[in-house]
Amino acid sequence: MLTTLHTRKGLQLGLGSVIGIVFGFLLQKGGATKYDVIIGQLLLSDFIVVKIMLSAMVMGMIGVYFFRGLGMAWLHSKPGSLGSTVVGGLIFGVGFGFLGYCPGTMAGAVGQGSLVALFGGIAGMLIGVGLFLGMYPKLERGIFNRGYFGELTLPQLLKVNPWWVIVPVAIGVTALLYWIDRSGL
Amino acid sequence: MLVLGVFIGAFLSAKLSGQFQGDWVPTKWAATFGETPFTRWIVTLIGGIVMGIGARWAGGCTSSHGISGTLQLNVGSWLAAMCFFIGGIATAMVIFKVFTR
Numbered sequence: 638m639l640t641t642l643h644t645r646k647g648l649q650l651g652l653g654s655v656i657g658i659v660f661g662f663l664l665q666k667g668g669a670t671k672y673d674v675i676i677g678q679l680l681l682s683d684f685i686v687v688k689i690m691l692s693a694m695v696m697g698m699i700g701v702y703f704f705r706g707l708g709m710a711w712l713h714s715k716p717g718s719l720g721s722t723v724v725g726g727l728i729f730g731v732g733f734g735f736l737g738y739c740p741g742t743m744a745g746a747v748g749q750g751s752l753v754a755l756f757g758g759i760a761g762m763l764i765g766v767g768l769f770l771g772m773y774p775k776l777e778r779g780i781f782n783r784g785y786f787g788e789l790t791l792p793q794l795l796k797v798n799p800w801w802v803i804v805p806v807a808i809g810v811t812a813l814l815y816w817i818d819r820s821g822l
Numbered sequence: 823m824l825v826l827g828v829f830i831g832a833f834l835s836a837k838l839s840g841q842f843q844g845d846w847v848p849t850k851w852a853a854t855f856g857e858t859p860f861t862r863w864i865v866t867l868i869g870g871i872v873m874g875i876g877a878r879w880a881g882g883c884t885s886s887h888g889i890s891g892t893l894q895l896n897v898g899s900w901l902a903a904m905c906f907f908i909g910g911i912a913t914a915m916v917i918f919k920v921f922t923r
Contacts, residue, residue, distance in 0.1 A: 657827015717898025725880025730909015732873025761870015
């Protein structure tokens, strides 16, 4: 089902924009396109962002592995290394703290009317991506190879059937969400 | 197309709920650092540059690693998502708690 989709570019782009519209609509409804909400998360004063991310993650995890079991979907794992994933993640985090948006929610913030997200955030990201391109050849030969672990999923790492990971993670995350909600965060 | 969709979707949702509003300085920023658009713009620009580099460096963002990758139980994405929040929380705490008042 989903395999044939990837061969049809037009349909894929059309579907992409529809999914984008729904995603943007729901991000705005959830409050995640607002600076005040995201910075509240980073200052640990409200947990809306973590609630959205974790509930999406649990639903998606069960869904993807269910359809994968039926042979209707497969995983798109990205190879990683400590040098790229951890170092890049921390750099991203610093930007995240300054901005109070991440790339997706920033597009949503512009849609909601934030001019600073457009002329500051989006403009900055374009400059950042340009700078990265300049650094790329050096990084690719150096730091990106440090601590290379490639494409690796938790079930592969633990050498178990995926459901031995999915079920405990789903229960743990649900309990965590319940606890966050009960604590009034 | 997906990003354009996010923009359109958020616009529709904000418009329909009467929350669409053109603004430069968000409320929580103004409460601590004042109403000057220039300060917020400079910080946003720097944040955008750093985030752009970081997103390419780590090979993903809060949606692609943070949601899409973690739900596939990708080890790298779990690491990346943790680093996004470690970096983000530390930076936000520093700029809000240390540099003000």
